[in-house]
Amino acid sequence: xxxxxxxxxxxxxxxxxxxxxxxxxxxxxxxxxxxxxxxxxxxxxxxxxxxxxxxxxxxxxxxxxxxxxxxxxxxxxxxxxxxxxxxxxxxxxxxxxxxxxxxxxxxxxxxxxxxxxxxxxxxxxxxxxxxxxxxxxxxxxxxxxxxxxxxxxxxxxxxxxxxxxxxxxxxxxxxxxxxxxxxxxxxxxxxxxxxxxxxxxxxxxxxxxxxxxxxxxxxxxxxxxxxxxxxxxxxxxxxxxxxxxxxxxxxxxxxxxxxxxxxxxxxxxxxxxxxxxxxxxxxxxxxxxxxxxxxxxxxxxxxxxxxxxxxxxxxxxxxxxxx
Amino acid sequence: xxxxxxxxxxxxxxxxxxxxxxxxxxxxxxxxxxxxxxxxxxxxxxxxxxxxxxxxxxxxxxxxxxxxxxxxxxxxxxxxxxxxxxxxxxxxxxxxxxxxxxxxxxxxxxxxxxxxxxxxxxxxxxxxxxxxxxxxxxxxxxxxxxxxxxxxxxxxxxxxxxxxxxxxxxxxxxxxxxxxxxxxxxxxxxxxxxxxxxxxxxxxxxxxxxxxxxxxxxxxxxxxxxxxxxxxxxxxxxxxxxxxxxxxxxxxxxxxxxxxxxxxxxxxxxxxxxxxxxxxxxxxxxxxxxxxxxxxxxxxxxxxxxxxxxxxxxxxxxxxxxxxxxxxxxxxxxxx
Numbered sequence: 001x002x003x004x005x006x007x008x009x010x011x012x013x014x015x016x017x018x019x020x021x022x023x024x025x026x027x028x029x030x031x032x033x034x035x036x037x038x039x040x041x042x043x044x045x046x047x048x049x050x051x052x053x054x055x056x057x058x059x060x061x062x063x064x065x066x067x068x069x070x071x072x073x074x075x076x077x078x079x080x081x082x083x084x085x086x087x088x089x090x091x092x093x094x095x096x097x098x099x100x101x102x103x104x105x106x107x108x109x110x111x112x113x114x115x116x117x118x119x120x121x122x123x124x125x126x127x128x129x130x131x132x133x134x135x136x137x138x139x140x141x142x143x144x145x146x147x148x149x150x151x152x153x154x155x156x157x158x159x160x161x162x163x164x165x166x167x168x169x170x171x172x173x174x175x176x177x178x179x180x181x182x183x184x185x186x187x188x189x190x191x192x193x194x195x196x197x198x199x200x201x202x203x204x205x206x207x208x209x210x211x212x213x214x215x216x217x218x219x220x221x222x223x224x225x226x227x228x229x230x231x232x233x234x235x236x237x238x239x240x241x242x243x244x245x246x247x248x249x250x251x252x253x254x255x256x257x258x259x260x261x262x263x264x265x266x267x268x269x270x271x272x273x274x275x276x277x278x279x280x281x282x283x284x285x286x287x288x289x290x291x292x293x294x295x296x297x298x299x300x301x302x303x304x305x306x307x308x309x310x311x312x313x314x315x316x317x318x319x320x321x322x323x
Numbered sequence: 324x325x326x327x328x329x330x331x332x333x334x335x336x337x338x339x340x341x342x343x344x345x346x347x348x349x350x351x352x353x354x355x356x357x358x359x360x361x362x363x364x365x366x367x368x369x370x371x372x373x374x375x376x377x378x379x380x381x382x383x384x385x386x387x388x389x390x391x392x393x394x395x396x397x398x399x400x401x402x403x404x405x406x407x408x409x410x411x412x413x414x415x416x417x418x419x420x421x422x423x424x425x426x427x428x429x430x431x432x433x434x435x436x437x438x439x440x441x442x443x444x445x446x447x448x449x450x451x452x453x454x455x456x457x458x459x460x461x462x463x464x465x466x467x468x469x470x471x472x473x474x475x476x477x478x479x480x481x482x483x484x485x486x487x488x489x490x491x492x493x494x495x496x497x498x499x500x501x502x503x504x505x506x507x508x509x510x511x512x513x514x515x516x517x518x519x520x521x522x523x524x525x526x527x528x529x530x531x532x533x534x535x536x537x538x539x540x541x542x543x544x545x546x547x548x549x550x551x552x553x554x555x556x557x558x559x560x561x562x563x564x565x566x567x568x569x570x571x572x573x574x575x576x577x578x579x580x581x582x583x584x585x586x587x588x589x590x591x592x593x594x595x596x597x598x599x600x601x602x603x604x605x606x607x608x609x610x611x612x613x614x615x616x617x618x619x620x621x622x623x624x625x626x627x628x629x630x631x632x633x634x635x636x637x638x639x640x641x642x643x644x645x646x647x648x649x650x651x652x653x654x655x656x657x658x659x
Binding site for chain 2: 093104107109173238239
């Protein structure tokens with residue numbers, strides 16, 4: 001057993017050494033050797049059944065592709081430590097919307113995803129699956145089981161996302177640094193809460209901002225509420241922040257209250273205290289909670305009760321954090 | 324305009340894809356180069372009778388940048404590729420796009436395509452020699468000479484309809500001028516600052532043009548850091564980045580604009596290859612070698628009378644004169 005693990009270790013080191021040497025010598029014909037070596041390595045990985053590929057389909061009616069893709073990727077990229085994933089996403093050419101960039105940004109934040117394929121054609125996807133899948137997974141039944149319809153299960157998928165373990169979410173270091181710096185300058189040691197509320201919920205934003213003068217609020221909504229001009233409140237819409245930058249702010253803040261979109265998913269994956277509002281479809285539960293840290297309210301609660309609940313939640317969670 | 328219509332097979336075999344490889348270990352992270360690469364793919368696909376394009380973007384996280392961009396490293400490449408991604412969505416023939424950050428996986432794909440003898444750009448041998456001609460218009464000019472037209476770039480996949488809606492909502496039937504003023508000094512990785520354009524001249528031009536033509540709306544394109552605060556004070560002006568939009572939206576807006584004006588840079592490349600009327604200023608003399616026209620030439624070989632090149636550094640008078648010339652001609656043109 002011991003001799004065997006030594007052999008495995010030696011083999012790994014040899015492969016790693018060869019890879020690094022060939023990668024340094026980037027001239028012909030070394031590059032040809034590099035190509036053959038890498039292709040052989042990948043074939044071995046597939047033979048050993050270590051290739052993991054996830055296939056999602058978003059050809060139907062998807063309410064928010066970046067959010068639904070993030071929910072799917074968050075679940076799809078969880079697994080045993082060290083596992084890497086290839087992800088294929090079948091998209092519709094006819095229903096394409098202006099959100100592919102956000103889907104790509106979301107996919108980049110999962111470091112265990114080693115390749116992302118976007119396909120507007122079934123034949124090219126099927127063709128590539130032969131390269132991405134382990135041999136034993138290439139049966140028709142396995143292929144069918146592999147495909148997941150993104151966003152098709154509506155609220156059920158969101159409930160599962162809320163309760164499940166997720167793949168690690170890593171933002172670019174400069175983005176995280178800038179978010180930390182911004183909040184340091186803006187709030188100092190005060191608690192920071194991100195508000196991502198629609199126009200209809202602006203009264204909630206105003207009430208919460210007024211009731212908590214000791215908390216600093218960051219608004220992301222395109223239509224900032226009246227309170228966005230208050231001393232403890234700042235609208236970040238119009239600051240030209242990328243999706244990664246907004247996600248980094250959610251990660252750097254102390255709590256999140258707002259839509260169950262990509263920012264809401266970021267709060268859940270990063271285990272920030274969060275109240276998520278709306279965003280479900282189909283049959284919806286009244287309220288879903290994960291250990292009291294993340295609470296999802298899919299419906300439209302009474303505004304007064306909602307304000308009371310949000311204030312109580314912030315008071316409890318932020319106090320618990322400092323204990 | 325419907326960018327989402329399936330163009331496959333339009334003049335090419337939809338079952339015969341062209342393979343495009345953009346390996347960032349020798350290809351630059353740059354908007355103009357990415358768009359020129361896409362245009363070259365369009366041209367080569369069309370010439371080879373291919374009705375679809377499969378694109379491979381390859382990044383080795385251990386060595387994510389080429390020797391020309393040593394500032395790209397494993398900790399920042401994600402931000403850099405993220406800010407460039409929509410540029411790779413501009414081919415109407417695009418059938419699949421793979422972003423691979425694991426070289427072994429890509430090399431198996433590569434060998435498969437080589438064994439199938441699929442048309443590929445760069446060629447397998449060029450790829451092995453780490454050679455990619457991402458600047459020159461050699462193939463594009465040759466295609467134009469042979470066919471008298473070019474397979475143009477479209478708005479990024481999915482963004483065209485959004486741009487149409489934006490025009491209806493925010494532009495209200497006005498004459499839309501997309502503007503990009505190169506400001507490398509304001510960029511996140513400052514380089515070639517000599518190619519930057521004089522901002523005060525552009526401010527003055529926009530003020531004068533807006534005073535004379537109330538129907539004109541200027542859309543200021545470029546990264547959020549790449550324009551100064553004075554821009555926010557100008558009349559008849561919108562800044563999509565300050566409205567929460569990104570590069571994909573900007574490229575689509577440029578595609579749907581009535582005119583493009585700007586310095587020789589990435590957005591100018593989009594205007595060049597999407598058939599827009601344009602004025603491109605401040606072109607470097609050494610670029611003449613790559614685009615195969617003499618310094619001072621007024622048009623590209625495939626350019627029309629409304630697609631003008633200006634090689635000098637611009638000033639407000641020059642900008643206004645060219646604008647009035649183009650505006651006058653384009654306003655007379657019947658609406659499509």
